[in-house]
Amino acid sequence: MPLGAYLTLAALVFAIGLFGVLTRRNAVGILLGIELMLNAVNINLVAFARFHADLAGILFTLFTISITVAEVAVGLAIVIVIFRVRRTVEADHLDLLRG
Amino acid sequence: MTARVGADDLALLVLGLPFASFLLLALVRPLRRSAPAAAVVSIVAMALAFVAAFLTLQGSVRRGAAVSPSTTWSWIPADGGPMATVGVMVDELSMWMLLLVTLVSLLVQVYSWAYLADEPRSSLGRYYAYHSLFAFSMLGLVLSPTFLQMFIFWELVGLCSYLLIGFWYDRPAAARAAVKAFWITKLGDLGFVAGIVMLWSVTGTFDFWTLFTMGSMGTLPVEALPPIMFLIYLGAVGKSAQFPLHVWLPDAMEGPTPVSALIHAATMVTAGVFLVTRAFPLFRLTPDVLTLMAWVGACTALLAASMACVEADIKRVLAYSTISQLGYMMTAAGAGSPEAGFLHLLAHGVFKALLFLGAGIVIHVFHTNDVFRMGGLRRQAGVWLPFLIATLALAGVWPLPGFFTKEAILADVLEVRRWGPFVLLAVTAFLTAFYMFRVVFLAFFARPHGRRHGEPHVPLAMSAVCWLLGALTLALGLQQAFLSGHHEAGGPRWLPWLSLTLAGAGIALAWAMYHRGAIAPARVAALLGPIDWMARRRYGLDALFAGLYRGLLLALARLIGWIDRYLVDGVLNVLSAWTLRAGDRLRGLQTGQPQDYVYGVAFGALLLFVLAHWRLR
Numbered sequence: 001m002p003l004g005a006y007l008t009l010a011a012l013v014f015a016i017g018l019f020g021v022l023t024r025r026n027a028v029g030i031l032l033g034i035e036l037m038l039n040a041v042n043i044n045l046v047a048f049a050r051f052h053a054d055l056a057g058i059l060f061t062l063f064t065i066s067i068t069v070a071e072v073a074v075g076l077a078i079v080i081v082i083f084r085v086r087r088t089v090e091a092d093h094l095d096l097l098r099g
Numbered sequence: 100m101t102a103r104v105g106a107d108d109l110a111l112l113v114l115g116l117p118f119a120s121f122l123l124l125a126l127v128r129p130l131r132r133s134a135p136a137a138a139v140v141s142i143v144a145m146a147l148a149f150v151a152a153f154l155t156l157q158g159s160v161r162r163g164a165a166v167s168p169s170t171t172w173s174w175i176p177a178d179g180g181p182m183a184t185v186g187v188m189v190d191e192l193s194m195w196m197l198l199l200v201t202l203v204s205l206l207v208q209v210y211s212w213a214y215l216a217d218e219p220r221s222s223l224g225r226y227y228a229y230h231s232l233f234a235f236s237m238l239g240l241v242l243s244p245t246f247l248q249m250f251i252f253w254e255l256v257g258l259c260s261y262l263l264i265g266f267w268y269d270r271p272a273a274a275r276a277a278v279k280a281f282w283i284t285k286l287g288d289l290g291f292v293a294g295i296v297m298l299w300s301v302t303g304t305f306d307f308w309t310l311f312t313m314g315s316m317g318t319l320p321v322e323a324l325p326p327i328m329f330l331i332y333l334g335a336v337g338k339s340a341q342f343p344l345h346v347w348l349p350d351a352m353e354g355p356t357p358v359s360a361l362i363h364a365a366t367m368v369t370a371g372v373f374l375v376t377r378a379f380p381l382f383r384l385t386p387d388v389l390t391l392m393a394w395v396g397a398c399t400a401l402l403a404a405s406m407a408c409v410e411a412d413i414k415r416v417l418a419y420s421t422i423s424q425l426g427y428m429m430t431a432a433g434a435g436s437p438e439a440g441f442l443h444l445l446a447h448g449v450f451k452a453l454l455f456l457g458a459g460i461v462i463h464v465f466h467t468n469d470v471f472r473m474g475g476l477r478r479q480a481g482v483w484l485p486f487l488i489a490t491l492a493l494a495g496v497w498p499l500p501g502f503f504t505k506e507a508i509l510a511d512v513l514e515v516r517r518w519g520p521f522v523l524l525a526v527t528a529f530l531t532a533f534y535m536f537r538v539v540f541l542a543f544f545a546r547p548h549g550r551r552h553g554e555p556h557v558p559l560a561m562s563a564v565c566w567l568l569g570a571l572t573l574a575l576g577l578q579q580a581f582l583s584g585h586h587e588a589g590g591p592r593w594l595p596w597l598s599l600t601l602a603g604a605g606i607a608l609a610w611a612m613y614h615r616g617a618i619a620p621a622r623v624a625a626l627l628g629p630i631d632w633m634a635r636r637r638y639g640l641d642a643l644f645a646g647l648y649r650g651l652l653l654a655l656a657r658l659i660g661w662i663d664r665y666l667v668d669g670v671l672n673v674l675s676a677w678t679l680r681a682g683d684r685l686r687g688l689q690t691g692q693p694q695d696y697v698y699g700v701a702f703g704a705l706l707l708f709v710l711a712h713w714r715l716r
Contacts, residue, residue, distance in 0.1 A: 021697055
């Protein structure tokens with residue numbers, strides 16, 4: 001399969017993730033969208049590593065996955081704390097930063 | 100040469116003692132809060148200063164006219180000699196002034212101790228601190244060898260006058276009078292400071308002795324001098340309460356009576372006369388200013404005397420008489436003989452202080468300033484005899500000092516053929532005797548009004564000071580009458596008889612009107628209708644100044660206030676309002692919704708892509 005196919009898949013996954021981030025009202029759903037976007041990047045990295053025969057891309061992917069795990073842990077913890085305090089995780093209601 | 104150094108050191112001591120006392124009282128709080136300690140510090144310092152002033156006069160040696168009597172130190176250094184110097188000028192003039200100032204200050208401070216015994220202790224400490232500061236400033240003014248130093252002390256005495264008039268600052272009248280005195284004298288001071296700056300710009304020096312030397316050598320730019328000397332004279336007009344800036348002095352009587360005696364009769368108000376006397380070698384070169392000085396002085400003397408005749412407040416009568424006598428001194432200077440004016444200043448300082456201190460006792464006894472509600476004080480011999488001596492001295496009766504000094508002034512005015520001022524002064528002499536004896540007859544000889552609770556108690560310190568000053572007045576008069584032949588005063592032979600007749604006529608008229616009741620005062624007032632009407636309204640001058648103040652100054656202030664509020668502040672207010680409004684509009688962008696920010700980021704990234712693509716193409 002040519003590189004273009006992988007890149008197209010990555011772009012699709014990224015777009016789906018972005019769509020999720022933009023449209024989901026639930027904070028957990030937004031986190032899921034972010035995960036999709038990150039994984040699209042991983043696909044890109046692996047594809048380029050494979051086609052350029054460069055291990056650095058794969059190494060970066062390993063780092064990204066571990067960091068993503070940590071990020072999800074922190075993100076979910078924040079969401080739980082927000083739920084405890086505000087009794088909601090609806091993004092529309094979380095507007096403390098409004099000017 | 101050693102005696103010379105001694106005189107300077109003594110003069111510095113005279114200057115330093117009151118200043119040290121002021122510093123002690125101002126900085127050491129427990130001292131200020133305890134009235135007896137404050138009084139003792141101040142009085143002891145003043146007594147030592149008096150002794151030092153006396154020794155200065157004793158130890159002085161007559162020097163040749165070519166030797167400068169001033170010792171100066173450089174103050175503002177500059178290329179080619181210091182730009183300004185400070186120092187002391189110890190000559191006949193300043194030594195006599197030192198003696199007068201320290202003597203009257205000392206006596207007034209002793210008197211104040213009894214007079215203000217009912218005051219709260221802390222404010223008495225404040226009173227003595229101000230008094231010490233005043234003594235320092237006045238002595239500094241007297242000793243100044245340069246115009247600049249004199250101006251500094253000149254403003255300091257003005258400040259002390261303001262502080263002491265407003266001593267009872269919780270009384271609205273006193274606070275108002277203090278402000279009025281301050282800013283009306285400032286009008287004159289503006290002229291003074293402009294004058295000395297102009298003088299400096301044409302001669303390059305503030306130093307009296309240098310200027311005098313230049314004057315006598317003829318190197319002074321005489322054509323530039325008249326406006327300069329006129330401006331400097333304006334300072335003297337304000338300080339010495341000459342027409343039309345005299346309106347502050349009667350109001351200044353709101354201060355405590357001892358303050359009036361010291362500052363507004365004996366010393367500070369004579370600073371203007373002293374200035375003219377000190378700078379006379381320069382004034383001599385400007386005959387036009389001298390003519391003006393003589394006329395203004397004589398008019399002041401007559402106007403003030405006429406106002407004193409209709410005044411009921413005993414202190415204000417004395418204030419008007421002070422203005423009137425200052426007019427005499429200025430006329431003498433204007434007639435070219437400041438020495439006569441200066442002698443009158445010294446004698447006047449002594450007996451006018453006595454009059455005020457006596458009036459203080461009278462007010463202390465009656466609890467009123469109104470002469471028509473006094474009377475029957477004749478039994479209090481301790482009070483009325485010194486007061487009578489001072490009154491006779493002021494009225495100009497032989498052999499008291501007022502007679503000789505006034506006659507010397509009249510003789511000098513006559514000698515230069517200034518008939519106008521001479522006639523004005525002669526009428527003033529008559530009025531002086533009249534209004535002073537009006538007070539004496541009403542306060543001391545009239546039947547007592549109302550009941551008084553037993554015999555009034557007059558503290559010993561107060562009557563002792565009065566007696567001392569009375570004895571001094573008498574001694575001065577007798578000394579002039581019998582020891583130093585006053586025939587050298589000059590003037591035609593009929594002059595003493597004229598002044599005695601005028602004084603006698605004034606006394607007789609007062610006796611007929613206010614003691615005997617032979618002439619009803621109301622009828623005299625009706626006879627002199629317009630003059631009486633005008634004098635009672637103070638010739639409209641107070642109203643004029645009040646009108647100028649309200650109409651001109653306040654209107655200007657309002658205009659400037661409008662410009663400040665609506666133009667200067669307006670521009671800034673509009674700018675800040677616009678900024679605020681713009682911020683208010685922009686803050687709608689910050690919705691606080693994370694997804695809106697993600698939209699922003701996504702569109703931004705898209706935009707960057709498009710731009711990059713477009714650029715690369």
